[in-house]
Amino acid sequence: MNPEQRVSWNGRKANRNLAKHGISFLVARSALRDPAIRIWPDIDHGDAYDRTVMIGMDVHARLLFLVTEDGTIRVISARRATKREEHACTTGTL
Numbered sequence: 001m002n003p004e005q006r007v008s009w010n011g012r013k014a015n016r017n018l019a020k021h022g023i024s025f026l027v028a029r030s031a032l033r034d035p036a037i038r039i040w041p042d043i044d045h046g047d048a049y050d051r052t053v054m055i056g057m058d059v060h061a062r063l064l065f066l067v068t069e070d071g072t073i074r075v076i077s078a079r080r081a082t083k084r085e086e087h088a089c090t091t092g093t094l
Contacts (some may be wrong), residue, residue: 003062006044007032009075028078031056038089052068055081055089057090063089 007029014025031037034056043053054066065085067077081089 002071006089007075017042017078021077023058023062023078025056025078026065027060027076028066028075030059031066031078032073034058038092051076055085070077 009025012056015050018024030052037054037056039052039054042049042053049069054068056064056066058064063081063086064078065081066075068074069076
């Protein structure tokens with residue numbers, strides 16, 4: 001990830017994400033700077049949208065699962081990674 005790249009999100013979506021997952025997009029943005037971040041195409045939604053899934057560590061040492069879209073860094077979801085996703089982070093296969 002390019003740390004200079006602009007990160008954006010929808011304010012309402014960010015509020016819903018914080019209420020549902022307890023993760024603010026502002027803090028989740030820090031996971032994008034994780035040098036060990038793992039990135040995959042979102043095969044579940046890839047036909048309809050240009051989405052990417054990422055797993056990276058945020059500034060609070062939480063492993064986060066993020067979804068971005070539109071070929072830019074537009075965060076649409078951020079939550080703690082599941083055990084399966086944690087495993088994927090170490091093996092490199094989602």
